[in-house]
Amino acid sequence: MAGLAGKGRGQAWPCLLFAEPEQLGGPEPALQARESLEMLAHDEVAGIDVGKMRLDVHVAGVAEGFWTGNDGRGIRDLIVRLRRLKVRRVGIEASGGYERGVAVALSTAGFKVVLCDPAQVRNFARAMKVRAKTDPIDARMIARYLMAAGDLPLYQPDALRDRLGELVNMRRHLIAERSELAAKTDQIADPMLARLLRRRLRQLAADLELVELEIRRHIQSHAELSQRAKALMAVPGVGPVLSTILIAELPELGAIGARQIASLVGVAPHPRQSGLADRGGKCSGGRTRVRTVLYMACLSALKARHSRLYPFYERLRANGKPFKLAITAVMRKFLTILNAITRDSAAYRPT
The missing domain is CATH 3.30.420 (Nucleotidyltransferase; domain 5)
Incomplete structure (x- = not known):
């Protein structure tokens, strides 16, 4: 070119x-x-x-x-x-x-x-x-x-969600920079450089606290965002981080079907069959940042023996399913629950 x-x-x-x-x-x-x-x-x-x-x-x-x-x-x-x-x-x-x-x-x-x-x-x-x-x-x-x-969801400008998205992106960048610099603390021998690094880490911590405070303020000061966050966090396993990511980066939640939302996030298996060969489904693509936070939330939910997710996971493992397949299925089930609650504006039911 x-x-x-x-x-x-x-x-x-x-x-x-x-x-x-x-x-x-x-x-x-x-x-x-x-x-x-x-x-x-x-x-x-x-x-x-x-x-x-x-x-x-x-x-x-x-x-x-x-x-x-x-x-x-x-x-x-x-x-x-x-x-x-x-x-x-x-x-x-x-x-x-x-x-x-x-x-x-x-x-x-x-x-x-x-x-x-x-x-x-x-x-x-x-x-x-x-x-x-x-x-x-x-x-x-x-x-x-x-x-x-064909018929794909249309983008709808949303000033509230767009600003929340900017705040979430800044939070992500600050965390990434903090992690990168923290990994170098044991590698720097020069006293002056070590002081600069410690000072920068303190500044990053302060900036991160400020951004997280502004995220909370932004959500709490707008009824639409606040109600959605409360509904999501009423579900065991959903904390402030996951609810914020879902609101900011998955606006389709509750507006499309379970299969579509799973595919959008990248946890829906797509068939791989040709002739007599059937290699099972494979998950690929999707919104990596949403999927990463959802994965961590599911791990925490399983450790806490979530009333709906843990028995489902145990059945899959008992049937010989490998961990990666089982945890992906758990993520898909969890996302389906959150999608239905958002769609129906309904309260979470443990069973």
């Missing part, structure tokens, strides 16, 4: 729709022909690959993609161009928060915005035999994924 160097804001890059197989990492010509027909039939779809500084855009059925800046001016230009191209639905790959500005702006401007899971888009690209990975190709694959996936 050396030819992109030096192009200015909003300039086009060549469309890869009709590129040779080796340029895209291997798709067959028949696949490309089918893709071109699909795109012509879905000319209202666009895919956006989000970076810190720029947005790469691919509009289905259009011969050229383009890029623009990921800032106020660039997003305004993007809205004008998408309207000119009659785009209605836009797929945006979640990108650690860099996508928030463009997602809010497009949704406010009347576009149907879908936040796509990066792992699911990449798995889709592999299924299409596209091994190359560049920003323009990613934008193209997001558009194709959006067409193939």
Whole structure:
């Protein structure tokens, strides 16, 4: 993609729709022909690959993609161009928060915005035999994924949840930095550097306390967030950390079915069967940060002999299921319980 160097804001890059197989990492010509027909039939779809500084855009059925800046001016230009191209639905790959500005702006401007899971888009690209990975190709694959996936949940701007998400992200970064520096305390011999490290660790502890206090204040000062947090924490095994993560990073909880929510988090097994071979289901993709906190919560629940999760886990282990399979099933069951409680606004029942 050396030819992109030096192009200015909003300039086009060549469309890869009709590129040779080796340029895209291997798709067959028949696949490309089918893709071109699909795109012509879905000319209202666009895919956006989000970076810190720029947005790469691919509009289905259009011969050229383009890029623009990921800032106020660039997003305004993007809205004008998408309207000119009659785009209605836009797929945006979640990108650690860099996508928030463009997602809010497009949704406010009347576009149907879908936040796509990066792992699911990449798995889709592999299924299409596209091994190359560049920003323009990613934008193209997001558009194709959006067409193939059909009816996906639309992004709805939520200022309260967005701010909670920012606070949660900051908390995560502070904890990661603290862990990294704490691991170095025994490796530094220089007294001056050791003092700097201790001072930084104290500052991180203070910053973390401040952020956690603001998270609690933010939830408690807004009835919608507070009620949802209380309902979740009424379930044994759900503490402040898990409830906050679920509210901030899994807004679909309670709005979609059990199978869908499990797949979204990455704890739903997908079949792997071909001919006479049946290798069982495999869980992959999903929202890693939600899954990690859910895993830790399930471990704690099992240690506390949770009234619904522990007997279920024991039955699985007694039937010869390995730990990894059993704990994944427990996570799925726990998530199903939380999804039903949120959906029905019902109180938790131990049995």
